[in-house]
Amino acid sequence: MANPESITRLPALMISLELLREQVPNKMYTSLLIGTLCVLTLPWVSEASINSTFQNPILPGFHPDPSCIHVPEWDETFFCASSSFNAFPGIPIHASKDLQNWKLIGHVLNRQEQLPRLAETNRSTSGIWAPALRYHNGTFYLVTTLVDDDRAADDASRWDNIIFQANDPYDPLSWTNAVRFDFVGYDTSPFWDTDGKVYITGSHAYHVFPGIQRAEANLETGQVGEWITIWNGTGGLAPEGPHIYLKDEWYYLLVAEGGTGLGHMVTMARSRSINGPYEADPANPVLTAANTTSYFQTVGHADLFSDQSGNWQVWAVALSTRSGPSWINFPMGRETVLTNVTWKEGEFPVFSPISGEMSGWQLPPENLNVNGDGPFISEGDMIDFVPGSELPAHFTYWRFPISISYQISPPGHANTLQLLPSSLNLTALNGNYAGPLGQTFVGRRQQDTLFTYSVDMEFSPTLLESEAGVSVFLTQNHHLDLGIAMLPANSSTGIFPGPINATTLPEDQSEPILQLRFRGISYITVPDPVIVPIPDVWHSKKLRLEIKASNATHYTFSAGPAGARSQMQTLVEASNAAVSWGFTGVILGVFCTTNGHEGDAPAYVSKWTYTPQGQFRD
Numbered sequence: 195m196a197n198p199e200s201i202t203r204l205p206a207l208m209i210s211l212e213l214l215r216e217q218v219p220n221k222m223y224t225s226l227l228i229g230t231l232c233v234l235t236l237p238w239v240s241e242a243s244i245n246s247t248f249q250n251p252i253l254p255g256f257h258p259d260p261s262c263i264h265v266p267e268w269d270e271t272f273f274c275a276s277s278s279f280n281a282f283p284g285i286p287i288h289a290s291k292d293l294q295n296w297k298l299i300g301h302v303l304n305r306q307e308q309l310p311r312l313a314e315t316n317r318s319t320s321g322i323w324a325p326a327l328r329y330h331n332g333t334f335y336l337v338t339t340l341v342d343d344d345r346a347a348d349d350a351s352r353w354d355n356i357i358f359q360a361n362d363p364y365d366p367l368s369w370t371n372a373v374r375f376d377f378v379g380y381d382t383s384p385f386w387d388t389d390g391k392v393y394i395t396g397s398h399a400y401h402v403f404p405g406i407q408r409a410e411a412n413l414e415t416g417q418v419g420e421w422i423t424i425w426n427g428t429g430g431l432a433p434e435g436p437h438i439y440l441k442d443e444w445y446y447l448l449v450a451e452g453g454t455g456l457g458h459m460v461t462m463a464r465s466r467s468i469n470g471p472y473e474a475d476p477a478n479p480v481l482t483a484a485n486t487t488s489y490f491q492t493v494g495h496a497d498l499f500s501d502q503s504g505n506w507q508v509w510a511v512a513l514s515t516r517s518g519p520s521w522i523n524f525p526m527g528r529e530t531v532l533t534n535v536t537w538k539e540g541e542f543p544v545f546s547p548i549s550g551e552m553s554g555w556q557l558p559p560e561n562l563n564v565n566g567d568g569p570f571i572s573e574g575d576m577i578d579f580v581p582g583s584e585l586p587a588h589f590t591y592w593r594f595p596i597s598i599s600y601q602i603s604p605p606g607h608a609n610t611l612q613l614l615p616s617s618l619n620l621t622a623l624n625g626n627y628a629g630p631l632g633q634t635f636v637g638r639r640q641q642d643t644l645f646t647y648s649v650d651m652e653f654s655p656t657l658l659e660s661e662a663g664v665s666v667f668l669t670q671n672h673h674l675d676l677g678i679a680m681l682p683a684n685s686s687t688g689i690f691p692g693p694i695n696a697t698t699l700p701e702d703q704s705e706p707i708l709q710l711r712f713r714g715i716s717y718i719t720v721p722d723p724v725i726v727p728i729p730d731v732w733h734s735k736k737l738r739l740e741i742k743a744s745n746a747t748h749y750t751f752s753a754g755p756a757g758a759r760s761q762m763q764t765l766v767e768a769s770n771a772a773v774s775w776g777f778t779g780v781i782l783g784v785f786c787t788t789n790g791h792e793g794d795a796p797a798y799v800s801k802w803t804y805t806p807q808g809q810f811r812d
Contacts, residue, residue: 246557248294249811250490250550251514251529253571255641256779257286258528259324259435260511261383261497267332270502271564273363274511275302275336276530279321279778280669282312282591285336287327287363288571291561293501293509293532298568298588302336302358304366306594309340311354313594316344316627318669319777324435324495326383334360335413336369337394339380344626347401348378355382355396357413364565375416377409378402384413385438387468394418395447397434406436406449408468425472427451428461428479435495438468442540447472450494454528454777456521457484458494460512462542481512481533481545489812490514490531490548491521498535498543507555508535514548516643516810517774523747525666525770526640527779550811574645575638575804579603579611589636590781592628592670599634599786610652610798611636613662613786620785621715625671637667637783640743644808647782648740648801650756655680655795658706662786662797664739666749668773674714675785676739676751676765678797680706681725690726692763697727708733710753712765716772724766736800738762741782743770746810756801 253260259277264270271289274296278284284303288296303309303322315321325338336358345352356372375382375394382396385408394411398404398421405426410419427433430451439446444464452459459482463472483493496512514531517524534554537543546554562570568587577586581603601612613634620635622628640647653662663677684703689695690710700707708728714720728737736756743749748769754762773780782804786797 245553246555247551247553248532248557250531250548250552251516252294252511252532253288253296253530254809255526255529255639256281256781257530258513258777258779259495260513260530261325261327262499262511263327263329264499264501265329266502270558272499272501273327273334274530275325275327277322277324277777278303279323280312280315280318280593281321281778281781282594284312284322285325285338289363289564289566291564292558294557295560295562295564296571297564297566298571299364299564299566300366300568300587302360302369304369307371308358308369309356309372311340313630315340315342315593318626318671319343324381326437328384330386332361334363335384336360337382337384339382341380347399350376350378353378353380353399355380357416359413373414373416375411375418377418377421379407381434381436383437384411388440393438393468395424395436395438397432397436398423400432400434404433406433406447408438422469424468424470425449425463428474430459430461431457437497439498441537444540446543448496448498450496451479452482452484452494454492454494456491456519458482458492459484460494460496460545464542475542477542477544480543481510481547483514483548487519488548489516489518489550489810491517491519492528493531493548501555501558503556508537508543509533509555510535510545512548522771522774523769524774525668525780526643527668527774528777529779571641572806574806575802577802578609579800579802581608585611585636586638588638590638590783591636592633592667592781594632595636596632596634600636607798610800611784611802613784613797613799615660615662615786615788615793615795615797617788617790619661619787619789620665620667620670620673620675622670625715628670633785634787635665635667635783635785637665637781638804640666640780640782642743642806642808643746643810644743644806646740646742646803646805646807648738648803649784649799650736650738650801651678651784652736652798652800653678653795654734655708655793657788657791657793657795658682659789659791660793660795661711661789663784664741665783665785666741666770666773667781667783668778669776672716672773672775674712674720674749674751674768674772676710676712676741676753677785678728678737678739679709679711681709681711683707683727685709685725686727687723687725690729690763691765692761694729694731694761696730698730699727710765712751714768714772717775718769718772720772721766721768726765747771
C-alpha cells in the first residue's frame with residue numbers, strides 16, 4: 195500500500211517528469227517513471243528518505259543515564275528509565291508514542307520495602323545509578339545499582355546490584371522488590387542471547403581495575419556465574435554504562451568512557467562471540483561533545499533502540515548537560531537527549547552529533563494517548579491540594595519521606611499541604627547524610643531554563659529557628675533557600691525592601707521575631723545571608739514566596755503578601771553555578787524545619803505554581 199504522504203507528492207513529481215519527457219530518450223523516461231512509481235508505493239523507502247525535525251533534550255532536567263526501549267506489544271510505545279540517586283520515588287519511567295511527547299507513567303522504586311537501604315546511603319553522589327530497562331517475553335526488567343559512595347571502591351558492600359521486574363509498567367505495585375546479585379561494580383545491564391542464555395554486563399569498579407565484565411545470570415534468583423572481562427575500552431577513564439546488542443551475527447558492545455565531565459564519550463566494539471575478543475570501532479568515539487563549542491556538553495552513557503519502521507533506522511539516547519564548554523551554569527544537571535543512528539548491515543552504527551534542534555529519521559505521528567498518572571514532561575504546575583487528592587506523581591523527596599510530615603487539606607486548612615517540621619534542615623547532619631530522622635522537603639524537578647515557581651505559605655512559629663520556605667535544592671551540600679524564620683532581631687542584615695517595611699522591634703534585640711532569611715551552601719561561593727524583618731502589616735497573613743529564573747545564569751528570590759503581586763520584592767539574586775554540580779539536577783520545593791531546636795509549628799502551603807517560560811537549546 196502506498197504511503198499517504200507519498201501520494202500527496204505524486205502530482206508534483208509527475209509534472210517534473212513530464213517536463214523531462216522531451217529532453218531524455220524514451221527508454222530513460224520510462225525507467226524514471228517506473229522507478230518513481232515504485233518508490234511511491236514503498237512506505238519504508240519513503241520513511242527512510244524523509245527527514246523530521248525534533249528538539250533536545252527530550253527529558254529536560256534531572257534525568258541522567260537514560261535507558262530506552264520500544265515495545266510493539268504495548269501499543270508501539272517507547273519507555274525510558276533514568277537514574278534517580280537519592281531521590282524518591284526512584285527510577286522514573288517515561289513513555290511516549292511519538293518520541294517527542296513524554297509522559298511520566300510511574301517509578302520503579304515506589305515503596306520503601308522494595309529497597310530499604312536507600313535510607314542508609316551517605317554522600318550526595320550515592321543512591322540509584324544507571325538503570326538498564328529491557329523487555330523480554332512479556333516482562334519488563336530493570337537492572338541497576340544502589341551505591342554507597344562513601345565506601346572503598348573494592349568494598350563489595352558499596353555496590354548493591356539489583357533486579358526489578360514488572361508485568362505492567364503503569365502499575366506501581368507491579369514492580370517487585372529488589373533481587374540482589376553479586377558484582378563489584380555498577381552500571382549493570384541484561385542481555386538475552388539466541389541460545390536462551392541470559393547475561394549481565396557491568397562496569398567493574400575502575401579504581402580497582404577498569405574493564406567491562408559479563409556473567410551468566412538468573413534474573414529470577416540473582417544467581418550469577420563467573421565474571422570475565424570482555425573489553426577494557428579505548429583507554430579513556432572509567433569504561434562504564436555497557437549495553438550489548440546482537441545484530442547481523444555480531445555482538446556490539448556500547449560503553450561510556452572519559453569520566454562524567456567534559457571528556458565524556460560513547461565508544462563501541464564488536465565481536466562474533468559474546469565472550470570476545472572485541473574489536474574497537476575505528477571511528478571511536480562514536481558520540482561525544484568533547485573539544486567542541488556545543489551548548490550540549492558531557493554527552494555520553496548512551497542506549498540504542500529501534501522503532502516501528504525497522505530496517506536500519508535506529509535511535510539513541512544519551513545524557514548531556516546544557517552548559518557550553520565553560521561548564522559553569524547547568525542547574526538542570528544531566529538530561530536525556532535523542533539522536534538518530536544509521537546502522538547498516540554488517541557495519542558499525544553512525545551517530546548524529548547532539549544539538550538542540552536536529553534533523554533525523556521520520557518521527558512517529560504525534561500521539562498524546564499515553565496512559566499513566568504523571569504529567570507530560572513539558573507541563574507546568576497549578577496545584578491546589580484539594581481535599582481527598584494525593585500528591586502529584588512527579589513530586590519528589592530526598593530519600594524516603596516521613597509520611598506523617600505531609601498531609602493534604604488537614605482540618606481547618608482546606609486546599610493546603612501541611613508540612614510538619616523535621617529537626618534536620620536541608621543540609622542535615624553533615625551535608626550528606628540525614629539518617630532515620632529524615633528531612634521535611636518535597637519538590638519537583640526544574641525542567642525549563644526559564645521559569646517561575648511560587649507558593650503561598652502560612653507559617654506562625656513562636657520558637658527560635660523554626661523555619662519554612664522554598665528551596666533550589668541540588669543536594670544536601672548544594673542548595674539555596676528562602677525561608678520564613680523566627681530569628682533574633684539583632685540578626686537582621688537590613689530592612690525589607692520597598693515602601694512597606696515598618697517592623698516593630700523588641701526592646702531586647704536578642705528576642706526572636708519573624709524574618710525572611712536567604713542562605714545557601716555550595717562548593718561554589720554563594721551570596722551572604724540576607725535576613726530582613728517581615729513588615730508588621732503582613733504578620734498573621736499568608737506570604738507568597740517566589741523563585742524565578744529570568745535568564746540562564748541566575749535565580750531571583752522574592753517575597754510579598756499573598757494575592758498582592760504588586761508588593762512582591764526581590765530580596766536577592768544568586769548565580770545558579772552554586773547548584774551546577776554532580777550527577778543530578780535541581781529540585782524546586784518547600785521545606786519545614788526546627789533547625790535542630792525545639793518547635794512543632796506546621797507550615798501550610800497553597801497555590802503551588804510552576805510556570806515554564808522557555809528552553810535554551812543553543
